[in-house]
Amino acid sequence: MSAVISASAAEGADLTPWPAEFVERYRAAGYWRGEPLDALLRDSARQHATRTALVCGTRRWSYAELDARVDRIAAGLAQRGIAAGQRVVLQLPNIGEYVLMVFALFRLGAQPVFALPAHRRSEIGYFCAFSEAIALVIADRHGGFDYRALAREVRADAPTLAHIIVVGDAQEFTAFEAIDAEPVALPAPDAGALAFLQLSGGSTGRPKLIPRTHDDYFYSVRASADICGLTEQSVYLCALPAAHNFPMSSPGILGVLYAGGCVVLAPDASPDTAFALIARERVTITALVPPLAMVWMDAAASRTNGCHELASLQLLQVGGARLSDEAARRVGPLLGCRLQQVFGMAEGLVNYTRFDDGEALVVGTQGRAISPDDEVRIVDDEDRDVPEGTAGHLITRGPYTIRGYFRAAVHNARAFTHDGFYRTGDIVRKLPGGYLVVEGRDKDQINRGGDKVAAEEVENHLLAHPAVLDAAVVAMPDAYLGERSCAFIVPRGEAPRATEIARFMRERGLAQYKLPDRIEFVAQFPKTGVGKIDKGALRLAVSEKLAAHAAVS
Secondary structure, three states, X not given: OOOOOOOOOOOOOOOOOOXXXXXXXXXXXXXXXXXXXXXXXXXXXXXXXXXXXXXXXXXXXXXXXXXXXXXXXXXXXXXXXXXXXXXEEEEOOOOHXXXXXXXXXXXXXOEEEEOOOXXXXXXXXXXXXXXXXXXXXXXXXXXXXXXXXXXXXXXXXXXXXXXXXXXXXXXXXXXXXXXXXXXXXXXXXXXXXXXXXXXXXXXXXXXXXXXXXXXXXXXXXXXXXXXXXXXXXXXXXXXXXXXXXHHHHXXXXXXXXXXXXXXXXXXXXXXXXXXXXXXXXXOOEEEEOHHHHHHHHHHHHHOOOOOHHHOOOOEEEEOOOOOOHHHHHHHHHHHOOEEEEEEEOOOOXXXXXXXOOOHHHHXXXXXXXXXXXXXXXXXXXXXXXXXXXXXXXXXXXXXXXXXXXXXXXXXXXXXXXXXXXXXXXXXXXXXXXXXXXXXXXXXXXXXXXXXXXXXXXXHHHHHOOOOEEEEEEEEEEEOOOEEEEEEXXXXXXXXXXXXXXXXXXHHOOOOHHHOOOEEEEOOOOXXXXXXXXXXXXXXXXXXXXXXXXXXXX
């Protein structure tokens, strides 16, 4: 069998398979066990029937209750004609019905398409039409937005959409509570088959759909739960949007349920909401993106008598983007817990710092890969391997990294090498032991007249300034140098003078050409749907500002 499907052969393919020799290797190594993801809940319900599995507000489900309710929902979906192999777009906030529906679809063999609450007609209409979804599952209202009105618009774009299921006031649609029937025997899904579709993390254009199988994803969940030391005593606060890969499987909701622990769903990630839940439920582990981690640290520091609400918290995972060294050093002193850096992607590869790593690795790296069979290469623009410690493009393949996007043959030809390595788009350095240091994205590297400036490096220096709460450095167009750098800064209190920032960075030994050419102070950053800083929007903002200035000068 050839290493990967050719572009022409993959046209319209839902799933690009792993070559036979890789399938044999991963099965022989015990990574792929032939178990569908539904087995995760089934097994835990047998072992931990009376333990609390899920908490949402005042509602609580034991493992036995969760498993039984999932049985009834799966039967109710089947009764309405939703069958194995069909796709269902799932757009729910962090509520218990999200977890119930995910496992009901797994049990049925139907395939969730994981959308985010922030998505609107352009994205949801596209997901429904492109995936040929038979159903859309939404909340009635969330964050002041009426998702039923959105559903009415989407129906015109998605001819296959037969069912709209609503948590709350369903109006003319099907109420979630009505999806209930006596359990029926359902055949187990093929573990090697498509389990669900996630969204690529790009900040521009429509996200690509990422096809994950039961076998590959279940392996990443098990391995993550083991690396993170999860047990039945673990209590996980899901503060990030639940549909995102990080809080779902690294180790996230699925890892905690696999270990027999408890998942607590937070309606939002604000310190006031999250800290109260941590104290009430005795949360031991949670996960944040860097901007939220910094907000939490500021909130904890402002508590006059210390942040006693976080006394139970043992581990904060930070991922989704690089956490600066300066911010990483503050996690322990301010939040009173251990830091674990996580660097991964919904397409597959996940890296963790380990509990026995020294401070230098935990603070200064984004960890090492899950699996001995994760093949991690750092290459130059010609796909030639670079020396250890040299920054380059990260490409990877392994037992839980996809071989192609869903129905995207043309894009796949660019996004994957001829021998199946995924081009992540990340610029990293690999240190001894396989530890990675993320330098940024391809587009985050500013080419300033031939001098390359890594945005992440400059941001790290900016964040060390006591008056800087958060910082993002982007390229802006320049007629002479091609690109110059612009630093967007969220100040901590009164904004410092730009000259003070420049002096501070010079005193830290930063080269002159790396100092920001322009500084813009803002109250907050635009965010993507998964909570990351939207650098595309920042680039556009400064470009428009420069163009407007040029037009009047």
